[in-house]
Every structure is written in C-alpha cells, then in structure tokens.
Amino acid sequence: MTGILDSFGRSINYLRVSVTDRCNLRCLYCMPPEGVPQMPHSEILSYEEVQTVVRAATELGINRIRLTGGEPLVRAELPKLIKMLSQIEGIQELSLTTNGTFLQKYALELKQAGLSRVNVSLDTFKADKFQYITRLGKLKDVLEGIAAANEAGFHPVKINTVVMRGINDDEILDFARMTYEEGCHVRFIELMPFKGVAEFVSSAELRQHISLLGKLEPCASITGNGPAIYYRLSGAKGTIGFISPLSELSFCSRCNRMRLTPDGKLRPCLLGEDEIDVKTPLRNNASTEELKRLILKAVSSKPEHHHLEGGNVRLVKRKMSQIGG
Ligand code: SAM
Ligand code: SF4
Numbered sequence: 001m002t003g004i005l006d007s008f009g010r011s012i013n014y015l016r017v018s019v020t021d022r023c024n025l026r027c028l029y030c031m032p033p034e035g036v037p038q039m040p041h042s043e044i045l046s047y048e049e050v051q052t053v054v055r056a057a058t059e060l061g062i063n064r065i066r067l068t069g070g071e072p073l074v075r076a077e078l079p080k081l082i083k084m085l086s087q088i089e090g091i092q093e094l095s096l097t098t099n100g101t102f103l104q105k106y107a108l109e110l111k112q113a114g115l116s117r118v119n120v121s122l123d124t125f126k127a128d129k130f131q132y133i134t135r136l137g138k139l140k141d142v143l144e145g146i147a148a149a150n151e152a153g154f155h156p157v158k159i160n161t162v163v164m165r166g167i168n169d170d171e172i173l174d175f176a177r178m179t180y181e182e183g184c185h186v187r188f189i190e191l192m193p194f195k196g197v198a199e200f201v202s203s204a205e206l207r208q209h210i211s212l213l214g215k216l217e218p219c220a221s222i223t224g225n226g227p228a229i230y231y232r233l234s235g236a237k238g239t240i241g242f243i244s245p246l247s248e249l250s251f252c253s254r255c256n257r258m259r260l261t262p263d264g265k266l267r268p269c270l271l272g273e274d275e276i277d278v279k280t281p282l283r284n285n286a287s288t289e290e291l292k293r294l295i296l297k298a299v300s301s302k303p304e305h306h307h308l309e310g311g312n313v314r315l316v317k318r319k320m321s322q323i324g325g
Contacts, residue, residue: 002061003256004295006302014226014257015062017050019081020070021262025099026135027123028197029162033135043263047081049282051088053260056291058090062258066095066119070262073102079113086114093117097160101137103145107152118149119158119187124168133167156238158185163206164198176210176233176240183237187228190246192271203242207231210240227254245271245306252305258298266298271306 003013021039023031045053054065065085072078086094093116100120110118122142124130130139149157161168161175175186191200207216210233219230219239228241229248245251259267264279276298281290 002063004061004299006299008253008302008304010253010255010302012256012258012299012302013062014064014066015054015057015260016066016068016257017054017260018068018070018262019050019072019078020044020075022074023069023071023099024074024101025071025137027099028133028135029164029191039263043279045260045262045264045279045282047077047084049264049279050081050260051084052282052288053264053278053291053295054085054091055088056288057295058088059288060292060295062295063090063092064095065091065093066097068097071099071101072096073098073106079106079109082110082113082115095119097121098145099134099137100142100145100149102141104141104148107145107148107154111152111154115154117158118154119160120146120149121160121162122146123161123164124171125174126171129168156182156184158187160187160189162189162191163201164191165201167198169201172206172209173213176213179233179236179238179240185238185241187241187243189243192245200246202247203229203244204247206242216240226256227251249305252303255302258295258302266295268298268302269306272303274301274303276301 003011006012021036026033026035067078067081069075082094085091094114095117096110096115097119098121100122103118103120120142123133125139127139130137130142146157159175159178163169163172172188175188178184179186188203188206190203191198210216214233214235216231216233219232227245228243230239230241232239259270260278261267261275264282265275265277267275276294278291278294281294
C-alpha cells in the first residue's frame with residue numbers, strides 16, 4: 001500500500017498544492033467582492049521550493065499531486081512547474097483544479113508539460129448566473145476552456161459543481177445529464193461555510209433528485225480514492241461524484257489528503273486551523289530528512305474529523321483561496 005498511515009489508520013497519498021492565493025474571479029462562496037489581502041510574493045513558495053517539498057513527500061509514499069489555488073493558471077509559467085513535478089519519480093497522477101477561464105490558452109501546453117488530468121469548477125450553464133456567482137467571469141471562456149482541454153487530450157474533463165440552494169439547484173439535472181451526453185464526470189460539492197452566502201444542499205437530497213433521470217448505481221471501482229463517493233446513471237459513460245463534508249459523518253474516515261498552502265504551510269485538514277511551517281526550514285536549507293520529518297508530523301496531526309457536521313458550523317479563518325480548496 002502506498003501513502004503514509006495517519007493516527008487513525010488512513011493512508012495519506014494525496015497532496016494538494018496551492019500555488020497562489022490570487023484569482024481572476026471572486027466566487028461568492030470563496031472570496032469577498034474586493035478580494036482578500038494578497039500574500040507578498042516573497043512569502044509564496046518558489047517553484048524550486050514546491051518541487052523540493054513534493055519530492056520529499058513522494059519519497060514517503062505520496063503519489064498523487066493536485067495543483068490548485070487561488071486560480072493556479074494566474075501564476076506565471078505554471079507549465080514550468082508541471083514539467084518540474086512530472087519528472088519526480090513516484091508521482092502517479094499530477095492534476096490541476098482550475099476555474100477554466102485560461103484553459104483555452106494553456107491546455108495544450110499543460111498537456112505537453114506532463115499534466116495528467118484537469119478538473120474545472122463550473123456551477124451554472126447560464127451566462128447571467130455565472131456572472132452573478134463569479135462576479136467577474138464569463139461563462140463562454142470556461143466552456144471554450146473545457147472544449148480546449150478535451151481537444152488537448154484531457155478526456156474526460158471533470159466538472160466540480162458547488163450546489164447552493166436557490167441559486168443553482170435548479171440546474172442539477174442539466175449537470176447530471178452531461179454524464180450521458182458527453183461522457184464527462186461531474187462532482188457535486190456541498191457548500192462549505194467559508195462565507196454565509198447560501199444554504200448547502202445535502203448529497204442525499206441531490207441523489208434523490210437525480211434519480212428522476214434513472215437509477216444511480218454505486219461505482220465501487222473509484223470509491224476508495226478519497227472522500228468523494230461515485231455513482232453512475234444507468235447507460236451513462238461518465239460518473240457522478242458527491243463530496244459531502246457536511247452531511248456524511250463517514251466523510252473524514254475516507255480522507256487521503258494533505259494540503260500545502262501558497263506560503264508554505266502544511267495543512268493536515270482543510271477545515272482545521274493547524275498548520276506546520278515548511279517554508280522557514282526550507283529557506284534555512286533544511287535537509288530532505290528534516291522535511292520528511294515535518295511531513296510525517298503533519299500527517300500524524302491530522303484530526304479524526306472536522307467539526308462542521310451536526311450544525312456545529314463555524315467560519316474557518318483562512319479563505320478557501322488562501323488554503324487551496
Ligand atoms: N480557482 C480554482 C477553481 O475554482 O477551481 C481552484 C481553487 S478553488 C478554491 C477549488 C475548489 O474549491 C473549487 O471547485 C471551488 O468551487 C471550491 N470551493 C471554493 N469555496 C468553496 C466553498 N465555500 N464550499 C465548497 N467548495 C468551495
Ligand atoms: Fe477563484 Fe476558485 Fe475561489 Fe472562484 S473558487 S474565487 S475561481 S479560487
């Protein structure tokens with residue numbers, strides 16, 4: 001088995017690396033309209049520093065890396081980082097989560113640099129609603145970005161959709177239908193309370209609604225690959241995943257991940273406040289063995305579960321864009 005065992009017997013094999021806190025959009029559940037105070041460039045890990053941490057993590061058994069942000073494609077020369085990481089032995093999957101607005105420009109370059117997969121965040125198919133949710137974005141850019149990613153060979157592109165009651169819950173079936181028509185994979189994410197924008201819709205309610213289209217069959221083959229649970233509508237090529245941090249108590253027991261923030265903090269749990277600084281040791285020439293000790297310390301301090309369930313909702317201090325959602 002790959003991965004690093006944590007204190008609760010979970011195997012941690014997945015590191016989400018946030019390469020920037022900056023973003024060209026201001027999604028209402030993620031950032032205030034004016035944005036958030038930006039970290040100084042000097043505080044953000046260089047590509048060489050990211051590569052050093054990732055290499056140490058892979059030596060310990062981490063084999064899946066996802067780049068995120070902020071919007072990772074606003075960071076200059078992201079394909080250069082992809083190339084640097086794709087050369088590290090032991091990485092089985094190197095993927096990217098993006099809002100898709102710059103994919104048309106970069107998809108081919110990212111593919112050539114060694115990126116394995118792309119997830120695009122998209123919450124609506126309606127242009128005016130897209131602008132309302134993202135405040136600054138144009139739906140057309142994302143749709144063209146998804147098409148460019150498919151053309152570049154990232155097939156199938158995965159779509160991540162945050163469901164907000166009264167805002168986009170009327171489009172659930174349109175998203176679910178994409179798994180028939182284009183064989184694409186869709187994942188519905190429960191809205192987390194980083195900012196009180198709307199009520200979340202539970203995955204159980206979504207499944208019930210989607211079953212209007214047909215029977216949802218559990219997909220055992222991909223379950224076990226992290227906290228999402230996957231289903232397939234009979235006859236559909238693509239899958240429908242549900243990410244249910246709020247409504248499913250077993251969510252955390254399937255957690256296989258850790259996060260590295262843009263300013264070099266290892267974050268054992270997205271919804272916890274604990275962080276372990278790797279930037280200071282890195283900049284003081286820490287050895288690979290020292291970095292590995294810090295990574296092991298972060299894994300062993302992963303909590304058993306977060307505290308958002310059961311109505312115990314509180315706001316997390318860092319914004320999603322500053323952690324790397
Ligand atoms: N900018 C990129 C994007 O939007 O895909 C990557 C960073 S974004 C923080 C990563 C993911 O977090 C996106 O899929 C986004 O929808 C999700 N996200 C942000 N805020 C959220 C919230 N409050 N609840 C649930 N998901 C959220
Ligand atoms: Fe930017 Fe992604 Fe946050 Fe939207 S969800 S504001 S695209 S970082």
